[in-house]
Structures are given as C-alpha cells and as structure tokens.
Amino acid sequence: AISVKDIRKNFGTVEALRGVSLEVDEGQKVVVIGPSGSGKSVLIRCINGLETPDSGSITVEGMDLSDRHVNSRALARDVAMVFQSYNLYPHKTVLENVTLAPIKVLKVPREQAERDGRAYLDRVGLSDKVDKYPDQLSGGQQQRVAIARALNMHPKIMLLDEPTSALDPEMVQEVLDVIKSLAETSMTIVMVTHEMGLAREAADTVVFMENGLIVDQGTPHYLFDETDNARVKSFLSKIL
Ligand code: ATP
Ligand code: MG
Numbered sequence: 001a002i003s004v005k006d007i008r009k010n011f012g013t014v015e016a017l018r019g020v021s022l023e024v025d026e027g028q029k030v031v032v033i034g035p036s037g038s039g040k041s042v043l044i045r046c047i048n049g050l051e052t053p054d055s056g057s058i059t060v061e062g063m064d065l066s067d068r069h070v071n072s073r074a075l076a077r078d079v080a081m082v083f084q085s086y087n088l089y090p091h092k093t094v095l096e097n098v099t100l101a102p103i104k105v106l107k108v109p110r111e112q113a114e115r116d117g118r119a120y121l122d123r124v125g126l127s128d129k130v131d132k133y134p135d136q137l138s139g140g141q142q143q144r145v146a147i148a149r150a151l152n153m154h155p156k157i158m159l160l161d162e163p164t165s166a167l168d169p170e171m172v173q174e175v176l177d178v179i180k181s182l183a184e185t186s187m188t189i190v191m192v193t194h195e196m197g198l199a200r201e202a203a204d205t206v207v208f209m210e211n212g213l214i215v216d217q218g219t220p221h222y223l224f225d226e227t228d229n230a231r232v233k234s235f236l237s238k239i240l
Helices: 041-045 072-078 094-104 110-123 139-151 167-183 196-202 220-226 230-238
Strands: 002-011 014-024 029-033 056-060 079-082 158-161 189-191 205-210 213-218
Touching: 002 041, 014 041, 014 056, 014 167, 014 213, 029 041, 029 072, 029 196, 041 056, 041 158, 072 079, 094 110, 094 139, 110 139, 139 167, 167 189, 167 196, 189 196, 196 220, 205 220, 205 230, 213 220, 213 230
Parallel strands: 029 189, 029 205, 079 158, 158 189
Antiparallel strands: 002 014, 002 056, 205 213
C-alpha cells in the first residue's frame, strides 16, 4: 500500500507538486493522467524514492520514506519501476538484464533468478529471445524485457511511467497486452499513461493531475463519462 500525504516539490521556481495526497490500497490499480508538466512523473519518482519531497510524507509498504533508517534496498525490494525508455544494459543478454538486479540487489541465487527470469520472459512472450542482446530486439520487445526485469524483482508495487509512449505505434499493442495482464494480478500498480483504453480497462481509480495538483479522481466510468470537471473534460476532449 502507498500513502502520500500533502507532498510538495519545487525545482527552483517551478512548483512541480503543490500539495498532493493519494492513498493506494494493496492490490489497487491507479492510473494517473493529465497534461504535460502537471507533475505526474515527479509524483511517481517521489513514490519510488528517486525524488525527495520538500514537505509532506510518503509511506510505502509501511516504510516512511523520510526516515533515514529506511534503506533504499528495502524499498527496491518492494517497488519496481518501468520507464518510458527501457534502459536495458546494451552489453548484457536479455536473460542477464532480467537477472542482474535480483542477484546483485536481492541476493537471489543465480539459478533461481534465471529460472524465474525465464518464466517471466515467457509470460511477456519472449522465451525465444533470452540469449539476444537489446539492440537485436524491437522497441516493443525491449519494453517487454524491461517489464520482465521489473517482475523478476517480485515487487509488491509496480510503478509505470508512460511505458508505451516511446514506442512505434505498431509496437504499442503488445506492451499494452502485457500491462493488462499485470492488472489482473494482485500487484499494486500506479501507472502514468496516455492510453485511455488501458486506463478504462485496467484502473480501479483514475487520477487527473494538473499544475501540480490532483484535480479530480474516481472510477474510470466516473472520470471518463460522468465528471463535471471542466478541466478534465477539456483534457479528454483533446486526447480522445
Ligand atoms: P509529461 O506528461 O510531459 O511527462 P509530467 O506530468 O510527467 O509531464 P513532470 O515531469 O512531473 O511532468 O514535471 C512537472 C514539472 O516539474 C515540470 O514543469 C517539469 O519541467 C518540472 N521538473 C520535473 N523534474 C525536474 C527536474 N529534475 N529539474 C527541474 N524541473 C523539473
Ligand atoms: Mg512525465
């Protein structure tokens, strides 16, 4: 579970987050939408400990992120992140990419990391690519490797920041299908996406951000069909 309480984050004069609170229950799927620059990535990065809020508090799986005694290894054990760019290690094979962090960070025995890694690669449809290098794969395949890599950390929480937005259009569907299958698991998921079909299908809650604030939130049906919020309606009319 995740509890974000009134966090603020400035970069110089830019107020990226201006008091954001968000509760995410165990197993809940939250999709964050909103215009460019509204603070979506900064929020995700704060939850992952990549950014530190100027004020407010964040608790992830019972760990208070402002507590100096919470170590980053404990957080890395529970939270995995998938970015827009997949950042695979170019000189490592697909299987090595998927097993490196579990072996190094979690101290999982190599044999087990490889067995699990192969299973996750199979799950994302890449069992025939285990010995390839990233540059031998398409963008969609690389992003699926990145998802398998995240899964091989056996996270309780998966954070995804626009996982399909760097992909060529014909590669998007294969990654969306993998993410939809994740949404059927008990993992807690917070995802930023511009794919409204995915939000509708996969989200329990859709959160709309604008200007560093959560402006509206609710079920997909509420946010896409029912809300009276003019800002939400205007945003959706532009992207749908
Ligand atoms: P997009 O949809 O384009 O990804 P976003 O909602 O994810 O937008 P953020 O990346 O969260 O937007 O950025 C929110 C604001 O904070 C922006 O004005 C951005 O320029 C600023 N910002 C984010 N990270 C930094 C940083 N490391 N240094 C300075 N400014 C930053
Ligand atoms: Mg962003």
